[in-house]
Amino acid sequence: MVEKALKVEMFGGFEVMYGEEPVVTKENRNSKVLMLFQYLLCNRNRMVAQDELIHVLLNDEECENPVGTLKNLVYRLRKQLEACGVERECIGYRRGAYGFTGEMPLVIDQEVFASITAQIAEGKLADDAVFEKCLQAIELYKTGFLPKTMGEPWAMGFAVKMQEKYCDCFRTAYRIAARTKQYDKLVDKLCEAVSVYPYEEDLTLMYIKCLYEMNRVKEAMEVYEATTTRLFDDLGIGPSENMKEMFGHISGSKKEVNLSIDDVRSEIRETEYENGAFYCNLEVFESLYRFVVRHMERSGQSVFLMLCTITDLNGAKPGNNEKTKKIIDDMQQAIKASLRRGDAYTRYSPTQYLVMLMEIKQENCNIVADRLRYHFYKTSKRNNEMRFVCKSISAADMDSIMVGEEAQKALWNKEKKD
Structure with missing residues (x-):
């Protein structure tokens, strides 16, 4: 008989399944109990001292009995797991610390992501294998690490590390795509990444380059225009020198040779009459x-x-x-x-x-x-x-x-x- 495992998703939202039984769904609102669950999962390879948990969960809130409050949160978490068929002893207590016991099988997308990025960083794989690994990691990441918990300092620390690895996957994949002309496999994922992180310049530049290399020059120009407008409106700054250089490159040449002057004129003219400047x-x-x-x-x-x-x-x-x-x-x-x-x-x-x-x-x-x-x-x-x-x-x-x-x-x- 195959033993059930807790399957945990932390990217794009927080979701936990035990076999076919949902323990936590992405629609669940954030709570202290869920935050306790998340923190223990992120630190599942160690027992977490109760003082650390009190600091993370109560965040210096005034509380007459913080230890009692923590015990109550642990009790409610165990009850929630138990209601879905999970053994309550999966969360153990030893010498003033809490943590997951080794008996409970866990599959966590964050750990899978970390494993894939570690294999990429080792540098022992061939380019085609590295490229596929990058795409796998990018697919896992979705819209970021625990987006509903991003306001918590501890979650932000994890999220920043995950985001940097995510961007590194794109940088590595783009270098391979540029050598092998596999821009088509990367461009849609870059489009999604830019929508999640609109101020991450490297992602935007790679997206524009992919569009340009695929001869989607008009779209590349539109992305540039939208980016510069967003920078002005949201941050009060103009495009960087790298961005300007990219614009000069994509606007200064066409990818295809056109021998018909009539076609060229039709392509560059205004498509419709427009009043005003x-x-x-x-x-x-x-x-x-x-x-x-x-x-x-x-x-x-x-x-x-x-x-x-x-x-x-x-x-x-x-x-x-x-x-x-x-x-x-x-x-x-x-x-x-x-x-x-x-x-x-x-x-x-x-x-x-x-x-x-x-x-x-x-x-x-x-x-x-x-x-x-x-x-x-x-x-x-x-x-x-x-x-x-x-x-x-x-x-x-x-x-x-x-x-x-x-x-x-x-x-x-x-x-x-x-």
Whole structure:
């Protein structure tokens, strides 16, 4: 007769089965009893002192009889296990410590995950075996270690270690995929990983690279755009240099050769007519601006840059919260609605947009600014709690300043040499 075992899932939620009988389901709410169960499982190879358990479970809460409270929690856990046919003696007590006895067979996904990652780290397997092991570990991990218990310091310590091993599996698998062109086996798993850890840059970069190598360039660009927007909105920072370099790589070339100029034109044109100014990310805007400045030398057209900034009524940067995000969205809509199709704009910082106004005079910049503010304040009453500040400068003036500074520096260097 095959002996039953406790089958424990800690990734993606907490679930325990004894044969076909559910002991704990993922729908169960967190409780001190469940936390005791989880902690003993995570430390099942040792007896845990009752002082340690009291510190973990009660977390310095005021309690007249902490030892009695712990005994009560152990009693309730044993009763819960016993109700499902598990021997209550599976949780033993010895010399002021509690722990699982060796007689109870346990299968824990965390231990399986740790075993697989240890085999990968040994470096004794061939690449194809390592790749499969990485995929197995990634599949086990799901959405993270004990997600409902992440607020507890002890669980966070375990979770951080598991997450690092999870990311290492992706790094190892990607290196093999890049050599063997098995991007298709990794791309969907990276998509899931990025949704779980949207700020883990390595995962995002690997995901974008996989999409690009599979000739899904448009999707790669969309992931980049979504990532930079999230960084601005949630963390108040722009993309890293690695991210910018990746964007330059994927936007600077196509994966396929196209010999038909008609097909190329059809591919790069706008798919549908859209009113309002043209939005692009900062990297594209910089290239667009540099081209326009060059074109100005021959055309003589007037181009102005306008920096639009949101501050609170005291002139300070607003807090990074949901309310501010909605106000920034209103700011973008006001810019898009107020400008012409021939103008361009970009997100310059978490609370700023940069606009390029084509064929316009200095006096008309104030009219544009008034129109922007009108649309912004008209959108929502909450916007009246903010200041919408617009500052403009001629692209020609700014460029001549830059050129002048460079010329002065070159002259100073020449005189120094002479």
